[in-house]
Amino acid sequence: MTExxxxxxxxxxxxxxxxxxxxxxxxxxxxxxxxxxxxYSDMRIRGFLHLGIGEEACAVGVMQALNxxxxxxxxxxxxxxxxxxxxxxxxxxxxxxxxxxGCSRGRGGSMHLFDKATRFFGGNAxxxxxxxxxxxxxLADHMQGRSQVTACFFGDGAVAEGEFHESMNLAALWHLPxxxxxxxxxxxxxxxxxxxxxxxxxxxxxxxxxxxxxEVDGMDVVAVxxxxxxxTEAVRVGGGPHFLELRTYRFRAHSMYxxxxxxxxxxxxxxxxxxxxxxxxxxxASVGSLGEGELEQIEQDVDAxxxxxxxxxxxxxxxxxxxxxxxxxxxxxxxxxxx
Amino acid sequence: MSxxxxxxxxRMALDDALxxxxxxxxxxxxxxRYGGCYAVSLGLLEEFGPERVRDTPLSExxxxxxxxxxxxxxMRPIVEIMTVNFSxxxxxxxxxxxxxxxxxxxxxxxVPLVIRMTTGAGRQLGAQHSxxxxxxxxxxxxxxxxxPATLEDARGMLWPALCDPDPVLLFEHGALYNEQGELAxxxxxxxLDAAVVRREGSDVTIVSYGGMLRVALGAADGLAEExxxxxVVDLRSLRPLDTATIVSSVVxxxxxVVVDEGWRTGSLSAxxxxxxxxxxxxxxxAPVARVxxxxxxxxxxxxxxxxxxxxxxxVVSAVHMLGA
Numbered sequence: 001m002t003e004x005x006x007x008x009x010x011x012x013x014x015x016x017x018x019x020x021x022x023x024x025x026x027x028x029x030x031x032x033x034x035x036x037x038x039x040y041s042d043m044r045i046r047g048f049l050h051l052g053i054g055e056e057a058c059a060v061g062v063m064q065a066l067n068x069x070x071x072x073x074x075x076x077x078x079x080x081x082x083x084x085x086x087x088x089x090x091x092x093x094x095x096x097x098x099x100x101x102g103c104s105r106g107r108g109g110s111m112h113l114f115d116k117a118t119r120f121f122g123g124n125a126x127x128x129x130x131x132x133x134x135x136x137x138x139l140a141d142h143m144q145g146r147s148q149v150t151a152c153f154f155g156d157g158a159v160a161e162g163e164f165h166e167s168m169n170l171a172a173l174w175h176l177p178x179x180x181x182x183x184x185x186x187x188x189x190x191x192x193x194x195x196x197x198x199x200x201x202x203x204x205x206x207x208x209x210x211x212x213x214x215e216v217d218g219m220d221v222v223a224v225x226x227x228x229x230x231x232t233e234a235v236r237v238g239g240g241p242h243f244l245e246l247r248t249y250r251f252r253a254h255s256m257y258x259x260x261x262x263x264x265x266x267x268x269x270x271x272x273x274x275x276x277x278x279x280x281x282x283x284x285a286s287v288g289s290l291g292e293g294e295l296e297q298i299e300q301d302v303d304a305x306x307x308x309x310x311x312x313x314x315x316x317x318x319x320x321x322x323x324x325x326x327x328x329x330x331x332x333x334x335x336x337x338x339x
Numbered sequence: 340m341s342x343x344x345x346x347x348x349x350r351m352a353l354d355d356a357l358x359x360x361x362x363x364x365x366x367x368x369x370x371x372r373y374g375g376c377y378a379v380s381l382g383l384l385e386e387f388g389p390e391r392v393r394d395t396p397l398s399e400x401x402x403x404x405x406x407x408x409x410x411x412x413x414m415r416p417i418v419e420i421m422t423v424n425f426s427x428x429x430x431x432x433x434x435x436x437x438x439x440x441x442x443x444x445x446x447x448x449x450v451p452l453v454i455r456m457t458t459g460a461g462r463q464l465g466a467q468h469s470x471x472x473x474x475x476x477x478x479x480x481x482x483x484x485x486x487p488a489t490l491e492d493a494r495g496m497l498w499p500a501l502c503d504p505d506p507v508l509l510f511e512h513g514a515l516y517n518e519q520g521e522l523a524x525x526x527x528x529x530x531l532d533a534a535v536v537r538r539e540g541s542d543v544t545i546v547s548y549g550g551m552l553r554v555a556l557g558a559a560d561g562l563a564e565e566x567x568x569x570x571v572v573d574l575r576s577l578r579p580l581d582t583a584t585i586v587s588s589v590v591x592x593x594x595x596v597v598v599d600e601g602w603r604t605g606s607l608s609a610x611x612x613x614x615x616x617x618x619x620x621x622x623x624x625a626p627v628a629r630v631x632x633x634x635x636x637x638x639x640x641x642x643x644x645x646x647x648x649x650x651x652x653x654v655v656s657a658v659h660m661l662g663a
Contacts, residue, residue: 105445114444126435132401136408166401327446328480330504
């Protein structure tokens with residue numbers, strides 16, 4: 001059996017410009033989501049809104065390992081994945097406001113961001129439901145001889161689903177190019193991992209399917225990137241599926257409806273001390289990679305980008321009601337698929 | 340013309356599709372080395388190899404979802420599920436992904452996938468292999484539902500289904516696999532949209548599909564001996580329904596009997612009846628009648644299974660009740 005193992009270590013500190021880029025990406029996600037909270041209170045965003053505040057390093061770290069023609073399958077807590085993948089903040093915000101300029105024309109909302117240009121296949125709100133899709137996308141790459149990788153994000157809750165096990169098995173059995181990224185934030189909505197899993201070592205489960213499975217500090221973007229790069233390189237050259245267990249934590253409640261009764265306040269505060277943004281700021285500062293005013297500049301730029309995205313969404317249009325039944329079926333027969 | 344079975348006609352369609360398009364592949368439980376649980380794909384592994392005739396583990400949700408993903412990735416998968424009852428293990432993927440991705444993504448991601456499965460009773464396979472759940476699937480927007488009842492449709496529906504940019508579910512009736520008949524040597528693609536009048540008549544319209552078509556035709560034969568002229572409509576496409584063909588027949592005959600192997604409650608027969616009532620109410624000389632399967636899980640014993648499922652005599656007596 002393949003052993004579950006710590007991820008291979010990368011460079012202790014990123015090259016300065018890249019470090020600032022990682023920081024900027026995480027700050028973009030953080031500020032975007034904080035603005036979402038305001039817009040939700042203002043009733044401009046409705047439905048379920050799941051925030052990944054605290055988990056930014058997972059999305060940002062993994063995306064660094066992917067090429068433009070790789071595919072991404074994500075969950076309903078996917079604002080960060082979409083933004084880090086390159087879905088524009090404007091189109092994401094417009095989607096959350098239900099506007100036709102949104103990345104899913106306002107059909108999907110927060111839980112269903114899709115973007116063909118960046119091969120971002122959702123936004124899947126059935127826990128575990130995205131894993132078989134990722135296996136199939138990888139099967140298509142394999143059968144067509146392409147050296148592309150499909151990165152599939154899911155949470156620790158998905159590990160209890162049959163689709164997780166079916167997908168692990170299929171991917172390993174057929175040696176498919178999938179990078180499984182399990183964001184283990186310790187809670188499946190309100191149920192703690194130890195209350196839902198007889199074996200709480202999730203990497204061990206993946207390893208039992210004979211795929212390399214690495215445990216990664218999901219609060220450290222540099223560590224996530226290093227692991228994702230190493231895994232993706234192996235997957236891309238025929239190394240078969242790899243599994244990353246990204247140990248992370250969400251600082252906010254499960255959704256806007258969640259009073260968060262099930263988590264200990266001290267536990268939450270403890271994890272907040274490991275904030276991935278603060279961690280990277282300290283890391284960059286300690287090696288002199290964060291110059292005077294650079295963090296402030298990033299914050300300023302990001303604020304401007306978020307303002308612009310909100311203005312874009314506010315100015316957006318509602319899809320005409322005549323279009324309600326469009327896209328139940330494809331309008332013009334043809335070969336156009338998501339490939 | 341050649342004499343072929345329904346099974347052979349389905350195999351010819353698979354063979355043809357695999358030959359015509361490199362993107363087409365078949366996957367499912369025992370489709371390869373075993374030759375298909377109903378021997379439909381027998382010999383295809385030897386011809387096309389294990390990449391394109393792909394045996395899967397018993398993971399219906401996993402491999403149906405993988406079919407959806409492969410379709411998104413540019414392939415044209417044909418996924419076989421052994422029987423409609425097993426498709427319930429893949430309902431999440433069919434309903435939550437295949438049927439919704441295009442709409443949820445605002446038109447960006449279509450799913451060109453065909454899922455084949457066996458449906459229906461008549462083989463003493465009991466309550467977990469014999470149900471007719473295709474009517475359930477007709478509830479779902481975003482998927483096309485086909486039911487080949489003839490050799491021509493068994494041979495001809497697959498390729499146009501693969502050309503459809505959206506997901507198609509193709510229901511093969513298990514009791515038809517050994518049915519034998521003549522098939523034109525140049526038989527090929529058929530239209531998927533239209534219901535077809537399989538027998539013309541003037542006194543009553545019998546609407547049916549799939550395995551019930553032969554029951555409807557048998558009833559029409561019997562009724563003809565009594566001097567009652569029954570028209571038989573084969574739905575072929577269960578979603579979307581070709582309401583126009585049904586209604587135009589009923590407008591001429593003024594009476595309708597819907598024969599459906601599904602259970603009566605919440606069934607496809609209810610939908611067809613409702614459409615007739617909505618669109619041809621004033622042309623009806625009698626209430627719409629339905630002949631459906633008894634509302635029991637399918638029993639094993641032959642006499643009970645026969646009693647549970649619509650038989651020729653049930654259809655004949657339903658027609659008599661309408662005063663035709």
